[in-house]
Amino acid sequence: MVRIPGRETEFVRDLRSPNRFLVSRAVFTDETVLAREREEVFSKCWIYVGHVSEVPKPGDFVAREVAGRPVLFTRNSAGDVRVLLNSCSHRGAEVCRERRGNQRRFRCFYHSWSFNNDGQLVSMPDEEGFPEGFRKEDHGLAQPAAVGQYRGFVFLTFNEEAEPLTDYLADAKYYLDLTAxxxxxxxxxxxxxxxxxxxxxxxxxxxxxxxxxxxxxxxxxxxxxxxxxxxxxxxxxxxxxxxxxxxxxxxxxxxxxxxxxxxxxxxxxxxxxxxxxxxxxxxxxxxxxxxxxxxxxxxxxxxxxxxxxxxxxxxxxxxxxxxxxxxxxxxxxxxxxxxxxxxxxxxxxxxxxxxxxxxxxxxxxxxxxxxxxxxxxxxxxxxxxxxxxxxxxxxxxxxxxxxxxxxxxxxxxxxxxxxxxxxxxxxx
Structure with missing residues (x-):
């Protein structure tokens, strides 16, 4: 049996002699706990996005929420999987309001800024109206800190310091292999x-x-x-x-x-x-x-x-x-x-x-x-x-x-x- 040291915190009592494991019921009802979870768990772990079979062809996309954030799960024109945040870099509106489909560009309906399926800003009305020094290449769609996949299962993380996905999955890979x-x-x-x-x-x-x-x-x-x-x-x-x-x-x-x-x-x-x-x-x-x-x-x-x-x-x-x-x-x-x-x-x-x-x-x-x-x-x-x-x-x-x-x-x-x-x- 693996010996795990006992631990007693505000939320968990992991006790020894005798063994006892208790979880505070406050973790299921407290708003402050949820706020901490959003920051410490969902913003730092690898989170599942989708399966590669959902976007089989270049240009295919699925729009969904992942960890409470609207994202576009797509393939670019070269056939590579991409995950983009579904929020225009101009004023923040969604650049795609369809659930799924196939298209080369995502166009924000608010001011018509258009982005390719790599997230790059490619066109906008009245570009000359913006001040000197404005560059389209600085205004692409935001992306997660990292995107990875294992056996067709695609994950993202918003954590710049996250370990590689294969390390994060640890021994779960064995069962993903059995599934695949x-x-x-x-x-x-x-x-x-x-x-x-x-x-x-x-x-x-x-x-x-x-x-x-x-x-x-x-x-x-x-x-x-x-x-x-x-x-x-x-x-x-x-x-x-x-x-x-x-x-x-x-x-x-x-x-x-x-x-x-x-x-x-x-x-x-x-x-x-x-x-x-x-x-x-x-x-x-x-x-x-x-x-x-x-x-x-x-x-x-x-x-x-x-x-x-x-x-x-x-x-x-x-x-x-x-x-x-x-x-x-x-x-x-x-x-x-x-x-x-x-x-x-x-x-x-x-x-x-x-x-x-x-x-x-x-x-x-x-x-x-x-x-x-x-x-x-x-x-x-x-x-x-x-x-x-x-x-x-x-x-x-x-x-x-x-x-x-x-x-x-x-x-x-x-x-x-x-x-x-x-x-x-x-x-x-």
Whole structure:
């Protein structure tokens, strides 16, 4: 067991002899905490922007908010990925008000300044009206401090002193590789068309916890498990029987993962009766393709290792009955916006894609059999915190005495909170 020194701050009590881990409930309700998070967490970490498959051709762009800031995720004319801040260098208006498309230039509707997809100012009305010394090259669109990508996943940071992305990702790269390897390198993975966007009346850190919390699965997602059982899947309804080879790991830099072999099917290559007899050949063909591309040993790993991963602070990759990319960002201490996408092999057959979409939407979609349960649980927590505003402590101690805690213990939450507290400069 790794020996982590105890720590007791204004927000976290990480205690020893006996082990106990407590988180102040004030961190979920306090406006000053959120202000510090925006400065110390979201402005300094690497934050997920999008997947390269969303902008496949030169000129393609997607406009979205990343860490609360409007950005343009695009490819320039040479085919290189760019991230530009969506705010005109003249008076600040958005230079693009479309959600997505393809264009060589972004033109601000306010005064018609135009920028290419490298962010350079290329034209403006009445240029001669500006004073001597005015240079267009000094007025390009602002950009993040750095942009990086790993296996198609694109991140940005606003921190001039940030470590390289590959260092920041640490051991999370292993699980990003497992995700990307569902497809051959020659075709890659793609974000499927369509985006899930919704909001929740709860603190963003509750979703960071929930996304890899195995302890709640049996009581909260009973309906989903009962439906799968009624369709023929072997589901016992208990954590120790249904989650095989279950573990939780600290991946470094606040990133966490829980791994297991779950009772449900996986469209990439693990058929279960609930998927329907007519899909069995399709799923088995997916497995044959994995073996052909990666060999038997890695194919087994890709097909059968379910994992829920949080890349700190706000990116979730859940590679379970389908693959979801999910991000979330706070608006207030008690309200967040959530965005999610489905990731799939680009060369998946129409039959296999149908199986994937049904698996994805039945559990992971915002109107599925599980996501609404999670949303209600987290909103219930947020309402409960009003019983004693700014007071009380959450207990996150489960599994602290174990050398190898399973996914239904809470090592993954403690990993998140230790990194969060470090960045927030928690005072003793």
């Amino acid at each position: 390897d569902q497809a051959a390198d020659s075709v890659g993975m793609i974000v499927q068309p369509g985006t899930h966007e919704y909001s929740m009346r709860s603190n963003w850190k509750l979703l960071a916890e929930n996304s890899s919390d195995g302890y709640h699965a049996i009581p909260v997602h009973k309906t989903y498990l009962d439906v799968q059982k009624s369709r023929g899947d072997q589901i016992a309804g208990s954590t120790d029987k249904d989650w095989k080879q279950s573990h939780a790991f600290d991946l470094g830099n606040g990133h966490t993962v829980t791994v297991k072999q779950a009772p449900w099917g996986r469209p990439i290559a693990r058929w279960r009766p609930s998927m329907g007899d007519d899909t069995k050949a399709t799923v088995e063909e997916s497995y044959r393709r994995l073996v052909e591309v990666h060999g038997e040993e890695r194919a087994q790993l890709i097909a059968n290792l379910d994992f829920n991963m949080l890349i700190f602070p706000n990116l979730v990759i859940n590679n379970i009955m389908a693959v979801i990319i999910r991000t979330f960002y706070p608006n207030t201490p008690g309200h967040m916006n959530v965005t999610a996408w489905s990731l799939a092999p680009a060369d998946e057959s129409p039959a296999a894609r149908r199986v994937r979409n049904e698996s994805f939407l039945s559990f992971l979609g915002p109107a599925g059999l599980a996501t609404p349960d999670d949303n209600e649980a987290l909103e219930s927590c947020q309402r409960g915190y009003q019983s004693r505003p700014g007071q009380g402590w959450n207990d996150v101690s489960r599994g602290m005495d174990k050398a190898d805690p399973p996914n239904w213990d809470e090592l993954q939450m403690r990993t998140f909170w230790r990194r969060w507290d470090e960045l927030m400069g928690g005072k003793a």
